[in-house]
Amino acid sequence: MGKTFSEKLLGAKADREVQAGDVVTVSPDFILSHDNSAAIIKKFQQIGVKKVRVPHKIVIVLDHVVPASSEKYALNHKIIREFVGEQKINNFFDISTGICHQVFSEKGFAMPGKLILGADSHTTSYGAFGAFSAGIGRSEVASLWATDEIWLKVPETLKIEMEGKLSNGVFAKDVILKIIGDQGADRANYKAVEFAGKAAQEFSIASRLVLSNMAAEMGAKNGYFPPDNKTTGYLKNRAQQPYEIVSSDSDANYESILRYDVSSVVPQVASPHTVDNVRPVAEVEGLKFHQALIGTCTNGRLEDLEAASRMLKGKKVDPSVRVLVIPASREVYLQAMRKGIMEVFSEAGCVILNPGCGPCLGAHQGILAPGEIALSTANRNFRGRMGSRDSEIYLASPATVAASAVEGKITDPRKYS
Template sequence: MSKNAMTMTQKILAAHAGLDYVTEGQLITGNLDLVLGNDVTTPVAINEFNRLGLTKVFDKNKIAIVPDHFTPNKDIKSAEHCKLVREFAKKMEIVNYFEVGEMGIEHVLIPEKGLVISGDVVIGADSHTCTYGALGAFSTGVGSTDMAVGMATGKAWFKVPEAIKFQLTGKFKKWVSGKDLILHIIGMIGVDGALYKSMEFTGEGVKSLSIDERFTVSNMAIEAGAKNGIFPVDDVTLNYIKSRTEREPKIFVADEDAKYSAVYNIDLGDIKSTVSFPHLPDNTRTIDKVGDVTIDQVVIGSCTNGRMEDLRIAASILKGKKVKKGIRVIILPGTQKIFLQAMEEGLAKIFVEAGAVFSTPTCGPCLGGHMGILAKGERAISTTNRNFVGRMGHPESEVYLASPAVAAASALAGKIISPEEV
């Protein structure tokens, strides 16, 4: 092992800190390519921005604010939050402020707009900012104070993370997807199994993962405690990026002798459809060991699984069928563009005719915000990313995490089943 060998994440951080080399545990200050906030976290950041006496942002093109959690506004309080954010964005002339009608779920919208590319360093006042590692960027969630300082200075401090390597081989079987892979991994290593570490995915199996699946996997790195999740840049990545921006991606490749705290070898062909039981993402069971779990609600969408591929999979299962009487099924496309494409492809018609509701893009029910709150004793199967106590409503409700395929199949049965049973 050479003295200066670095992982992919370490190389990106070193470049943004203006250093030739960084090592795990080192404290650095790095330049930022994008600072992100939403309608829940940005008001806190604005208050801190003002309290610190800051008067302008470092670059009006490198800040993105997406009001996606409680919008369209669900009540007076959320309306006031959004008004504060709206007025700040206007005052600071922030270019990438996305109002209702042009917005989407932030971690689906930001890549779609070409605002993140390979080699970037991104912070966001939302824990699932780690999604952009799918594009070969270093992206991580931060607190609202760090967002405020980042907006003003274009810089943030980081402790350089050590890394875990996940060596992927093979291909998924039918109905198995990136969501099953990341649930399998979290079940294997635990919700703190990658605490403040970089989860780096590599191996020949990566090429069989679509960009949508990579977004899903990176999105849930935080559910294993990781600082970030990241994929190597390949043709799949570059094809996604090229039509979205004129910026040139920077490709960083981990040194062959880079140091990892652990290495896991995973054959994608061995992964089964996986469900996370309440009340932690690592409480996983393969579909053949779920047992008899009846449900009241199904949610398909979110920053984890609200992309076109997810909707197509769900629609392929629901087409020509009816959801079980009494089951509430909510479909949440990730952005307006995805909403429109789902309509044009006939997916919206399939969902509505099956007995589901097809909704505007929103984080809504994922965090117990609106558009699908659970009552006491109710159960939901959801393609979202967290199933903590009370996450989707009442503290005595339950959330089961699964892929779009499992969620759609379960909607037809009124209980959690494998797509193969449909």
């Protein structure tokens, strides 16, 4: 019997033969954290060692509340800046760079065959590059800084075979929302997801990141795409280290294989308050909302901003709606600016914010009041996430969000495509 990607990679890291269900002690290639590094530093100090064990494995990106919106956040950032200086952590990206998952990818840390752990649930994103990447907690990161080792269970793998070609106006976001809606928010709990099939290979790197990012919303431990020449092309001049591609054997043992024909997928919307509460846009068409968010680690890349700007070009957003646009990184911001996309957003009446997590987690930059409804390109619509517990969040693709912003109510973007 052959082995899955996860069995091979974790086996190589543990230096022995492993199979799903085994528990291994491993050292990751990179350890990611963000604004929560301040809390991690506090825990690290409780452990009582003076120096982090391997400084070059640590990657810290400030993104959650940038620039600091209060004295408390400012103090957290200050503690982190002092710590990275003392500990000689060179892979530190301050508030000007962007969202950790986008920055981590752009700076070439997300590479095939690497084991990446991060104190953020959407660390699953780097599966888009063929890495094994999983979210862990703060104490675990503090412990990793001190010891460079952690226990992980080798997950079973759920394979998602995708065939067919996307229709106009339908995007990666619609595909992953459809899958999560069908399968449920805990279908991949404790499991690895492997996106396979011809349609998976058709997806751009940016689109693969959407699926790997949202694999977390099925409970997945990681969301792997087999690397190909798109992966190696993206990493040319970016990769931080040499890397080796690790792939599943053709006779690997999967927990299940799910098959999707993406050509039949229509634009999808996740309604409050769970990500698996998904239906075709037609069923929520006409619903009025107050705030639109275009951005986040799920959908803040150039292809997302392009798709949104095509809906907004030469138009104005409806006066009843506030539209927030947040490029995922400075690199994306610059590319979008050079292509004239930012001008389209601004002329349409959107508010353009600095790269970062923005209001996605309800900490700053566009908190919702009681009774308000947001339509967002983010990955979560949990109750109260963007502000009041009496507000609601709907999730959709950038094209759906932008087209809806023009009409002031949820609409099907295909009529403008």
